[in-house]
Amino acid sequence: MKQVEPLTRREEILEKQKQYLFPSVMTSYSEPLVLVRGKGIRLQDVEGREYLDFFGGILTVIAGHCNDKITDAIIDQARTLQHVSTLFPTIPQVELAEKLASIAPGRLQKSFFTNSGTEANETAILMARAYTGRHEVVALRHAYSGRSALALSLTANYAWRVGGPGLPGIVHAHNAYCYRCPFEKTYPACDLVCARDVEELIRTATSGLLAAFIAEPIQGVGGFVTPPREYFSIVAEIVRKYGGVFISDEVQTGFGRTGGRWFGIEHWGVEPDIITAAKGMANGSPIGATVATPEIADSLKGLTISTFGGNPVSTRAAKATIDFIESEGLLENARVVGAYLRERLGELQEKFPIIGDVRGMGLMQGMELVKDRKTRQPASEEMGRLMDLTRDNGLIVGKGGLYGNAVRFAPPLTCTRSDVDEAVRLLERSFSRLS
């Protein structure tokens, strides 16, 4: 990447951030990192240092930073028609909706566009309630669903549940967290007790009249918790028995992230009634989508609008992103390079006892750090130091999990084997300096 003259000193930017932004806006690292440009899998900070990006702006830069084809589409659309609102049908909006209908699993056919994952989840719950005429929702512990009042109530991680008690009508089932099984069992001898317990939850903590079940196929903020392959089909059967619809939150797992398939839930063989998407969908342009079956989409009577939803520039960017993923064969690349990343992370696990677990799918891989492999005590403080070390070594990774001890790897789907080798080399150096 070309070296640039820093326009502004790092300290000045940090000072302005402190002065003018809410202090609750969380930043990574003990000293925040000010980034000024990106290309492909590389980022550059304000002092001209380069980084290999294995987090993609929280799983959002799915086709690489400042992707030429997507940028060209954005510029062309910004010069043609930038905004009219959902009051007017536009070419980019209908073209994107048609494309989504062609790649979405099962009978998902109709879309509603918003600006974020939070709004996509809000819309999904609204639609489930409109369709079923019921109110109650089952979500999963360790979930992250967004930051509106409803999405915060679906979220099940105390660190993010700011603002007091949640809304009524939502209960949280145990998640399929095999490394820390809430039932202290071991897969597969457990007979998926976590999935079967959803029925007990419905029968004891709700009226038995369910509107929806909502889950991320792989819990993102939760630390890439990946359920066993039978889990969602058992849960889906229970949820449907009690009249609820199945919502798959694909905000992190969507658009090929998990390798080989467009959407994460497809790996579990369950046909959802609604999916929600955001993040990677437009490679960084703000967008959210709720895609539903025709019956569910048609069930909302009355008026609805989203001023920026379906915005021509964002929808054009999303269509260009999906086209790029398709034309470059990135679903397959995520599968193949993801498997290689997993293998290399496994090698690190053999070398460093602090790595207790390695899990994930495709280019959504994580590891959990523990003080002791037997007790599995979370190594949360060490995780903080590892974040700073990886940054010092020129690698950007994410942090997550209820205990803040999960390392999250989610590079753009354009990631190559040699990018993986470089990341593993930088990680190895960082882990070596940790002890």
Ligand SMILES: Cc1ncc(COP(=O)(O)O)c(C=O)c1O
């Ligand atoms: C699984 C999941 N759902 C929903 C959201 C909320 O998305 P947004 O931040 O775009 O509102 C997030 C954000 O991290 C997420 O990870």
